Amino acid sequence: MADNPPFSGPFAPSDADLSRCVHCGLCLESCPTYTETGLETESPRGRLYLIKAIAEERIEATPTVVGHLDLCLQCRNCEAVCPSGVPYGRIMEGARAELLANRPPLAWRLRALFLREVIARPRRMAAFATLLRLYRASGLRWLAERAPFLRERVILAPTISGPTFRARGVLARPRGEARGRVALLIGCIMPHAYGRVHEATVRVLARNGFEVVAPPHQACCGALNAHNGDRPTARALARRNIDAFLDAGVDAVVVNSAGCGSAMKEYGELLADDPDYAEKAKRFAGMVKDVTELLAELPLEAPTGRVEADVTFQDPCHLAHAQRITGAPRELLAAIPGLRLVEMAQPDRCCGSAGIYSLAHREMSLDLLDGKMREIAATGAEVIATANPGCMAQIEAGLRRHRRPGRVVHVVELLDEAYR
Ligand code: SF4
Ligand code: SF4
Structure with a gap:
């Protein structure tokens, strides 16, 4: 006992x-x-x-x-x-x-501390992203990934290259018939690792008649904290987001990261026993939409540009299993002229990313990634589309690990290309 x-x-x-x-x-x-x-x-x-x-x-x-x-x-x-x-x-x-x-265990305490004191704090997260950017730009990553004694240890470390997405406030006015006003979750890692996905999301939403805003006082969604047992931090972040987004007076909160969207749709449950936030949390959760979900519900502005490519789609676990959304991203891909969707044998099997799992359980993460890369190779697709930054980073690492060519994108990036 x-x-x-x-x-x-x-x-x-x-x-x-x-x-x-x-x-x-x-x-x-x-x-x-x-x-x-x-x-x-x-x-x-x-x-x-x-x-x-x-x-x-x-x-x-x-x-x-x-x-x-x-x-x-x-x-x-x-x-x-x-x-x-x-x-x-x-x-x-x-x-x-x-x-x-x-x-x-000590490892759990350290993980929770890192997530709370670095990832969830925008300035510290930006400094951490700068270190990762330097790691790649200096050629250190290239060297480390080729050193036989280091290769396995560093291949899954996140790498950051493109510019950070910094815009806040009104990001875009609607083009054509106005359909509403939506707020975009900026997130913690996404703006640094995949700022280009935010840029594409804003353009695609504006093209479909939405005014897009980014409330400046929003915070990290808290998903990683909740998954790693730090519910007090997850609850504090949820309260901040609820205040920031409800004050923005929007029709929907749009999320292009499946893990974040899943956590935010569960704020009602997370704060069910909080007398000040229970009702607001439930209302807020009902406003959260994955970007693919929102777009697939519309009469979509038909893209006219062609994307001539064989594309395979990796279902993010928190889109397919937690949010139960599998049709929407495929409908959007099917709307793009020229694009050929080639399905994997098990597109909804985890790629091994799972937040910081790839760092905490490297061996299992690599085993799952290797299985995923075999499935991707079998499709012959040169483009891998998904809808979550963790999956994007993991599959990019898989391409480097297996020395395979290929391009990893978010679904909205392909749609954005077809609009341009
Ligand atoms: S599928 Fe069966 S064994 Fe698995 S969690 Fe559900 S009830 Fe339990
Ligand atoms: S790893 Fe297995 S037990 Fe854990 S959530 Fe996934 S399916 Fe369920």
């Missing part, structure tokens, strides 16, 4: 949620860590069993047990296929929050 039992605090997974698992095992073959290892303890069913056993104080959260929970990507593929509707994402986030609050 543990002297300080975890899972008795405010974030503890509820018995009602845990009891929904009927151990049928239908989720097993959809779980990337189970299919890689073949171990029940690395499966959704096994992890739910461990969490329930800790909650009921039948086992302790030993380093081995915590390791099984930590190897979960939180891709939520299991949740999407579960016939009993087990809210796996909510359960795992709650379990991690309880573990982080009760004698967490």
